Amino acid sequence: MLQHKQSFDTFVNTQLNPQQKIAVTAKDGSFLVIAGAGSGKTRVITARITNLILNHQVQPSSIIALTFTNKAAQEMQHRIAQFLPDLRIKPTIATFHAYCLKLLKKNAYLQNAAQFSVIDAADAQKLLQSIIKEKGLEKLFNAKQLLSFFSTFKMNDVLKLDAPAWNMHHAQQFTELYNAYEQQKKLSNYLDFDDLLYNTFELFTKNPEFATQHLKNHRHLLVDEYQDTNLIQHALLKQMTLQNKKLTIDSVCAVGDEDQSIYSWRGANVANILEFATEFAGTKKIKLEQNYRSTQQILNVANSVIKHNVNRNHKELWSDNPKKHEPLLLECLSDLQEASLIAQLINLCKEAKSSIAILYRTHYQSRIIEEALIKASIAYKMIGGISFYERKEIKDLLAYLRLTLNPHDRISFFRIINCPARGLGEKFEETFVNLWNQNPFSTWQEVAKMLLEQKQLAQKQATSLEQFLTFFDVAKKEKDQKKVCEILNHFIKQTNYLTYLTDHFEKIEAEEKRENIAEFLRAAAYFDENNQGGLSQFLDEISLMQDLIKQDDSATERVNMMTLHSAKGLEFNIVILVGLEEGLLPSNQSIGQENVEEERRLFYVGITRAREKLLISYSKYRNVFGKLDEQRPSRFLREIPASAVLHQEAAHWSKTSFATFFQEWITGEKNATTQKISIVSTTPETTSTFSTNIKRLQSVKHATFGLGIAHQVEQKGDKIVVTVHFTHHGTKKIESSFLQVV
């Protein structure tokens, strides 16, 4: 500890600027750090936590740091572990949601809701969709949109804000659906993501004694990325720290940057950060100006873009970083070329793979890049997208587990009653729902027995249902003593789940699913070895988890792939921003909603993730919904002065020429080992173009079909057939002699 203290004190004295030092070393009071990207806000938070522990003897357990995304929480834990590697009791570093989940679980008795589970977005959508359908309103409402309306509606309701104008056409049906959705969640004992925050808020409001008792242990609170808190989170923070406008804890410290506010669509409110100082009287405001992350050239690009936002306070990032490297703006012919160029660039990089990130606006863009990386044998790590616990096979098995513990869980019940198929389909479901609705507080077993007693089921169905019941008889009896992995195995065997996979999915897909299940079993076994709490603890622990924690994860160096949203708060030596095109960034929807400023902030966040090298790319053509569309470069690119980037067109390059070019860009030197590289990078695949000069991804012209891109060149007999994606005429196979290279 002492050794850590000494090195930390040196750190404070040499690695923090005077402003940061104030925010780090002051013990009590309220602090607000407003500063641009890469100016050391997160460093303030992590150093502040460490300083409280090492120099003020604060109990780590009384420190709470809240973040917005899981990734940000992980990053912060990681940074603190660097200062305090062998801290036994760790400060709480969690997302708002995780913090609330833990609080509610721990104090479930106060809510007379013992075993609630968290419903994820997909299930919530499914549930709402089924309600909409039941009421015959599918023409009027879209479940996904409606859920986000519900979210706003509930926020106004709970916080008793002025009701927004619900000038929607079908207000009555809206309310009806809302109530039905809330009721269904209640019956099944589910909370959705928003509920985690609301229920905590209401628990604090309605039970002040509990609040006081619980909050007594919180002495220091820190919030990262405050610009992205929504009203309920803001309200929660105030509950946790203020009473009669006076601080009830020792310190509160919020950091943020209005230019990085990118979550307005989920209710984030920049006003929260602007009002912080008024709400917390005596707040010490700290401004950080210098950027320590990026080269000045990268910051120039960032500054030139963000200054086009009208709604902001002027701020200019600067750095005295002596390193220099010119950002590259790359125009590609197609999304395919973009992906393969990136893969090849990465292969030329000497850098550790984990210090490279590929960032995109939407998840679906990752797919084509992923394929290119696989082809180039580059290890990668994808963050977000469909997580492990969102996979069908895992959710199915989880439903079996949940149903053992919570016999009121309708969502799980209907998920698995006919999966694997056992002849209890739609009709059966309907009968079952009706009976259940007549006896809403019965367990599914009670309803099932009632149904069997009515003797109206076909013999086959009755047998099926009886069998289904027995799966759970066995499981339930010993659920607490039994190991999770045994219960899991029990269900897999009883339901013949593996056979179901083989029968109902393509070979490769079934194999993948089986592997996931094996992985899941391993995770369960690992849990059993390290915990006593059995199934209920297991389910609680994974309720907000996204991915399995794999041991070999840090062993191999991997390129990072993630959306711009999940990249917030992170940094990488090399950042590759792809798809800078109208409709992608800014997204089509944002253009329609006139919310382009948020997209610009998103771009700004992306640019400012880079420490040394920045590559921005866009394509002229892109596959959208299965057909090739012409794309226009993003409007944001026009905001970057020509002198700030090296603008390079790659459309007509041959593979060897960009190897040379990339090598020069990476090293920052002209005519590096040009020759050697071109030999290395000439792969047989590209040279095998038979006797035509048409290559993959080359643009070609046809007399009647016009312009297009060659996607495949094959020899058929003595002819060469080229698969061309035409700009206006779809995909066609054309003999090469009818095509002209352009």
Add this chain to the structure above:
DNA sequence: TGAGCTGGTTTTTTT
């Protein structure tokens, strides 16, 4: 009931 077919739709972003 469940498999297979058809035709319409799809893609923001996270907890």
Add this chain to the structure above:
DNA sequence: AACCAGCTCA
């Protein structure tokens, strides 16, 4: 291209 809701047929 991939997915789903809705339909038909065994």
